[in-house]
Amino acid sequence: MAVIRDFAFQGAQMLLVLLLSPLLTGFVRKVKARLLRRQGPPLLQPYRDLVRLMRKEVVLAESASWLFRVIPYIIFAGTWVAASLVPTFRSGLLFSWSADLIALIALLGSARFFLALAGLDVGTSFGGIGSSREVMIASLAEPAMLMIVFTLALIAGSTQLSTMAAYMVSGEVGLRVSLGLALLALVMVAIAENARIPIDNPATHLELTMVHEAMVLEYSGRHLALIDLASQLKLLLYISVIGCLFTPWGIAPPNGGAAEIAVGVATYMAKLAVGGVLLAIFETSIAKMRVFRVPAFLGAALMLGLLGTLLLFVSRSL
Amino acid sequence: MATYALYGVAALLALAPIAVALAASARASNVIYVASLLVTLALGVIGLMSLFERTVSIATLPLGLPWLGAHFRIDALAAFFVIIVNLGGAAASLFAIGYGSHEESPQRVLPFYPTYLAAMNLVVLADDAFSFLVSWEFMSLSSWALVVAHHRERENLRAGYVYLLMASLGTLALLLAFGLLAGSDGNYAFDAMRASHPAPALAATVLVLALVGAGSKAGIVPLHAWLPLAHPAAPSHVSALMSGVMTKVAVYGFVRIAFDLLGEPAWWWSMLVLAVGGITAVMGVLYALMQHDLKRLLAYHTVENIGIIYIGLGLALAFKAYGMPVAAALALTAGLFHVFNHSVFKSLLFFGAGAVLNATGERDMEHLGGLIHRMPQTAFVFLVGCVAISALPPLNGFVSEWLTFQAILLSPQLPSWGLTFLVPAVGALLALSAALAAACFVKAFGVTFLGRPRTPAAANARETDSNSLAAMYFLAALCLVAGILPGIFIDALAPVTNALVGKSMPHQTGLDWLTVVPIAESRSSYNGLLVFIFVTLSGSIAAFAIHRLASDKLRRGPAWDCGYPELSPATQYTASSFAQPIRRVYGTTVFRAREIGEMPPPGATTPARLTVEIHDLIWDAAYAPIAAFIGYAAERLNVLQFLTIRRYLTLVFSALVLLLLVLAIWP
Structure with a gap:
């Protein structure tokens, strides 16, 4: 009985992240537009875009290979699996032990690896520019993320997201310098990983400033829809990770009843909304960086993460 | 088990003369590679069996040092590395059955290939310092012969030369390490080394020597300089063996000394x-x-x-x-x-x-x-x-x-x-x-x-x-x-x-969902x-779901690329341009990389040029001075080659006097 219930919750989580992620993106766009005193597209516009793209035929470049057609599915599946293993409204997910936080990061790394390959597949110069910049950004963002994971894992004594969230909510933690450093670094990495301003511009139409958009330039139809959905899922994933590690309040325990789950869902929605608003405010108040300023930005994140880990190596209570 | 493993090694060694004998035949490469495949498979099975049976077996041959003999042994560590060596060997042999037929000068590859496999096996099996070092040198030399198999390319000759130098350096370090471990009694059997507990300073010296000796073969920085020259120079299946397997044999050497012999x-x-x-x-x-x-x-x-x-x-x-x-x-x-x-x-x-x-x-x-x-x-x-x-x-x-x-x-x-x-x-x-x-x-x-x-x-x-x-x-x-x-x-x-x-780590295979x-x-x-x-x-x-419910239509067209017509494949990103952002981020400090752009003035017909400068600082700092010094010294000493007979006699006489003086002063 318990297994069936756990299965149901795991399935619910998978559907929830899939259904919520376009809404989150639409919400961020809406808030950004309102901050600029524009009307902005309706909240549900991302869903409409996805459905429209899915129904269209794919126009494939003549030089595209079989790999180019498989990659959207790989990226989508990898990101979706990663997103469904993050505790959102209820901890103790059935399969959360199958990949810890390091594995989760690496899973996103696999998705990025294939996306960068897709940029090179057609053999155009814009695809190449996107891929080469993406791997440069990733070469700093990924170690920074791992150092953050180290910091958090040393505090919680685990790399398991459920255990970490449970430890964070238990009240044994308190305020710590290393946690502050980790939060700051994590936000910086999340901005870079999701191709947001100031690293990259998700709404750009100027080719030379593109990173993510340049890689997916040759995609169309259902392939493009899948890649868009994957990046929306990734944004949701990062906000969920920050939410479950740094604001773990309200997450229903594994044996929680209906009331606790309702609270969990409500707080989760609230966290996403707050995260979305903060992201929108941040993005409207800052200008995009030159590409070669990015290493300094991410290098700072890496150093913050390393500093957090070092502090914990020196003293477990910092 | 150890005895059977030695039979396998002997079979590999026997393939070398067969390869020489068959050199003229067109089927030589097939025969040698199929035979190597079978023998390495058998050796791999021996490794697996010894690893899972958890037994230690030894064999002694009346070779090597007269008072010692040659000891061989398969324990768990050796068995694991026997598997690595022969798994790689078997795969390489299978690959080479097809690949080797394209070889332009098979007689330069075939005799050395099974020898090389045998030598790697022997290093792992050896249970005394003498057989270890002999096998180690055997491995270095046979792989050197394979590196210079295509000796007409100048680059390969240089690779072979650097490799030979670095291999001798590594062996020298290992020789000293084993010498220190054996102590003044000259007890070169690994068993005796395990039993003796070297003093801390001695053990530390041995460790550093092992790190240099085994590390130079494995390719640790800064002793890696030969590796990227030599590994690519060999035929590809041998490159695979050198990179995939021989570096692991070097790791084995380090593990054996640091974890086993040193206590x-x-x-x-x-x-x-x-x-x-x-x-x-x-x-x-x-x-x-x-x-x-x-x-x-x-x-x-x-x-x-x-x-x-x-x-x-x-x-x-x-x-x-x-x-x-x-x-x-x-x-x-x-x-x-x-x-x-x-x-x-x-x-x-x-x-x-x-x-x-x-x-x-x-x-x-x-x-x-x-x-x-x-x-x-x-x-x-x-x-x-x-x-x-x-x-x-x-x-x-x-x-x-x-x-x-x-x-x-x-x-x-x-x-x-x-x-x-x-x-x-x-x-x-x-x-x-x-x-x-x-x-x-x-x-x-x-x-x-x-x-x-x-x-x-x-x-x-x-x-x-x-x-x-x-x-x-x-x-x-x-x-x-x-x-x-x-x-x-x-x-x-x-x-x-x-x-x-x-x-050992907790038992894993019994856990839920593996x-x-x-x-x-x-x-x-x-x-x-x-x-x-x-x-x-x-x-x-x-x-x-998408193909069923949404759309599965597909049309081919020219690449979009923001509307620019792509004319030549040369407009694609190349390996160098792909690495440019990373070169700029890391390379400016690590390699002192510089980009020099020469833009001709408007109206000029000369092409624009972009030159990239990269310095291998480790080579410049550690290898180049030594090479320069040796060259300089050789140049100076060259004078000795063209002296008159009187001067040679004077040199011989003064050397004699000097040695007699040393003997007289020596306590």
Whole structure:
């Protein structure tokens, strides 16, 4: 009985992240537009875009290979699996032990690896520019993320997201310098990983400033829809990770009843909304960086993460 | 078992004269490679049986030093490395059945190939210093002969020369290490060395010598200089053996001395090994990123992976020194599992590079491109290798790096200030090297196999033969199996860690869903099988749903590229341009890289030029001065060659007087 219930919750989580992620993106766009005193597209516009793209035929470049057609599915599946293993409204997910936080990061790394390959597949110069910049950004963002994971894992004594969230909510933690450093670094990495301003511009139409958009330039139809959905899922994933590690309040325990789950869902929605608003405010108040300023930005994140880990190596209570 | 293994080695050695005898025949290469395949398979089975039976067997031959004889032994560690050597050997032989038929001068490869395999086996089996060193030199020389097999290319000759010098240096260090271990009684048997407990200063010297001796063969920075020259120079199946297997034999040498012969380690040894490992990992991958020769890029990645292995070994030494056997077992398992993984995917990648070389005659990525259309199967298996070496789930490279990370997370318990600062830094270096490796293999695969062909040779490539493909598919399957069922491999390593650090990781194969749990489930767990199933399932469901419910129409058209018509494949990103952002970020400090752009004035008809300067600082600082000094000294001493007879007689006489004086003064 318990297994069936756990299965149901795991399935619910998978559907929830899939259904919520376009809404989150639409919400961020809406808030950004309102901050600029524009009307902005309706909240549900991302869903409409996805459905429209899915129904269209794919126009494939003549030089595209079989790999180019498989990659959207790989990226989508990898990101979706990663997103469904993050505790959102209820901890103790059935399969959360199958990949810890390091594995989760690496899973996103696999998705990025294939996306960068897709940029090179057609053999155009814009695809190449996107891929080469993406791997440069990733070469700093990924170690920074791992150092953050180290910091958090040393505090919680685990790399398991459920255990970490449970430890964070238990009240044994308190305020710590290393946690502050980790939060700051994590936000910086999340901005870079999701191709947001100031690293990259998700709404750009100027080719030379593109990173993510340049890689997916040759995609169309259902392939493009899948890649868009994957990046929306990734944004949701990062906000969920920050939410479950740094604001773990309200997450229903594994044996929680209906009331606790309702609270969990409500707080989760609230966290996403707050995260979305903060992201929108941040993005409207800052200008995009030159590409070669990015290493300094991410290098700072890496150093913050390393500093957090070092502090914990020196003293477990910092 | 040891006796049977020696029969196998003898069979390999016997193949060498057969190869010489058959040299004229067209079927020689088939005969030799098929025979090598069978013998290495048999030796691999012997290794597996000894590992699982957990017995130690010894054999003594009346060879070698007269009072000692030649001792051979298979214990758990040797058995594990026998498997590595012969797995790689078998795959290379299978690959070479097809690949070797393209060899232009087979008589330069065939006799040395089985000899080389035999020598690597002998190093692992040896149980006394004398047979170890003789086998080690035998291994170096036979591989040197293979490196200079294509001796008409000047570059290969230079590679062979540097290799020979570095190999002698390494052997010298090992000779001294064993000499110190044997003590004044000259007891060269490993058993006697184990029983004697060397003084701390002596043990430390031995460790440093072993690090230099075995490390120069494994390719640790800064002793790596020969590796990226020599490994690519050999025929591709031999490159695979050198990179995938011989570096592992060198790791074996280090493990045997540091963990087995030397007894209890001192804590600071681990700092040395960790620092070397971390620097090697990052430097290796940064060098690799600057390359556009496919085989040289792979060779530099060997340097990187050796660094990762040494990080695991260093952590194991640290935990062992502080009496934490469980953590030491985890770190050692991580290191040794990476030994296995690297030997598998590096062989696979070199085979792929060999197949590309055969199909196009090109090693330079700037002249390739679009091979996925012409060689879809090679492209697929090469991609598997790329994903595996980039440490991405669900393949095997990720599991061993994940275990290393778990070992790092245990290290705050170490009661040492030096390690407290070093280990997080090494962790960051490891993370950096993993991310850079992924970048490098996006480049390697993307520029070689994707895009549009840059030369007619690439446009007209043909898929490689079925034997070569079989070898590559076999290794690719191993990458997947070791990635999704790592528990089996971790359990198989238990006897090795038991023997070396006294504990092993908890038993894995009995766990639910074959999860890997290094310490406790609340700490960390990883299940490659489930991740693989989830990703495959959700990808297939998405594909099915979209094709069924939405649209499955497809149309081919010219590439969009923001509306610019693409005329020439030369407008694509090349390997150098792909690495440009990374070169700018890291290379400006590490390689003092500079870009010099020459833009002609408006109206001038001269072409614009972009020159990139890269300095290999390690070569400039460590190797070039020594080479320059030797050249200088040789130039000066050259005078001695053209003296008159009177002067020679004077020289001889004064030398005699000098020696007599020394004898007179000597107490």
